[in-house]
Amino acid sequence: MHVVALFGPTAVGKTAVAIALAQLLRERGEDPIAISVDALQVYRGLETLTGAATREEQALLEHRLLSFVDPRETFSAGEFAEHAHSEIDAALAAERRPIAVGGTGLYLQAALTDLELRPPPDPAIRPRIQARLDENGPEQLHAELTARAPATAKAIDPHDRTRVGRALELLEMGEQPAPTGDGSRLWTARLRHPTLLCGLTMERAALYERIDTRVDEMVAAGAAHQVTQADAAGASRTARSALGFEELRAGDLESMKRRTRNYAKRQLSWLRRLPGVHEIDLTSQSASDAADQIAHILAARPGPAA
Structure with missing residues (x-):
């Protein structure tokens, strides 16, 4: 059984595509599970700031490796690799389809390979x-x-x-x-399991508009309060590296939007340089359409229960 990896820039819509794909997989008798491969979504109490799947989204698709680290603790890619390997291996052993979801390059590598x-x-x-x-x-x-x-x-x-x-x-x-x-x-580095690599992209202008809207929605949903609480509790340097942490401390939303756009630009450039990746452009298609495209690619893969 293939692992499905969905990755792409912040705000591109990875969670929505994962949920839509999970629905299609259930219709053909599978039991999918999402494995978050994001460096900052591991932190408890920063869910809104880091864009982690909401409770409503998790009710539609079970997610693992979210909100399990105290924000006062540092957390490395090596530590994450141990957790991710365990979760992916357990899912495959239970004949569940792992969907690795995230935008963090190093953590994606850590989850999918025995990277040195x-x-x-x-x-x-x-x-x-x-x-x-x-x-x-x-x-x-x-x-x-x-x-x-x-x-x-x-x-x-x-x-x-x-x-x-x-x-x-x-x-x-x-x-x-x-x-x-x-x-x-x-x-x-050798992939630990057969893996379908799907890079979710979007035209830059459309993505930047989504980013600006998302930042406004984060603030409305209480991201600044989460930052204040984590800061008061003594957040670690790795937790503080979350996009927007320092900007929200300073109340500087424009800097937060600008930095997030710059980060997304680098993520897109990284993704488009990679060989062996199926690029799925979300500019003019819905999450459901993208999921259907991915499901067809997956079904065409050789091997049992591809």
């Missing part, structure tokens, strides 16, 4: 870099990264504390950070 991850954090180096991030902000350290590893820096958002800090940490450890962060190792 970089060395663990260095307890002598990381605290020093985190202190510099706290004192000077990620933009200043990103400028330093640009001087030391320009190709790596170009692929990292200057506001992304986690990736800026990790890249500098690797340099301090004598390691060379990935030059592009394009996720290409996913396609050279």
Whole structure:
């Protein structure tokens, strides 16, 4: 049985497509289950900010790996891989169709492959870099990264504390950070199970409009309150790296929208460079139409219960 991977930029409509696909699969006798492969949706109490599936959506399709980590805790891709492998393996053993849903490249890799991850954090180096991030902000350290590893820096958002800090940490450890962060190792690392890779895309103007609307809806639904609570509780640096966390703390919605649009642009560029991916354009078709397209591709795959 194939794993189905649905990935794409923020706000493109991944959850809606997953739910529509699950309905089609049930009609042919399957029992699908969604596995979230998002770096920030693991955090409890930040569901609105991170765009996690709502209770109503989870009633239509069971989701795993949502809201199970305390926001005060750091959480790595290596730790996530253990959980994701366990969930996917258990689903397949129970003859349930796993649908991996998310937009986070590294976590998608961690879920689908036995990816060889970089060395663990260095307890002598990381605290020093985190202190510099706290004192000077990620933009200043990103400028330093640009001087030391320009190709790596170009692929990292200057506001992304986690990736800026990790890249500098690797340099301090004598390691060379990935030059592009394009996720290409996913396609050279062996997939753990037969997998149908579906990249959900949308024309940029339409996607940006959805992003702006989504940010407004997040705020109306209480995302700023979630940020305030997590901040007061001592949210970890990884939880604070969620898109919009710092912007909502400052009440700067326009910066949040702009940063989210820039992130989505990079996600689209990453997705469109990948080989072996079925690109599903959602610009002018519904989630149901996209799900029907994916179901037909899946049915044409060789093997029992493709």
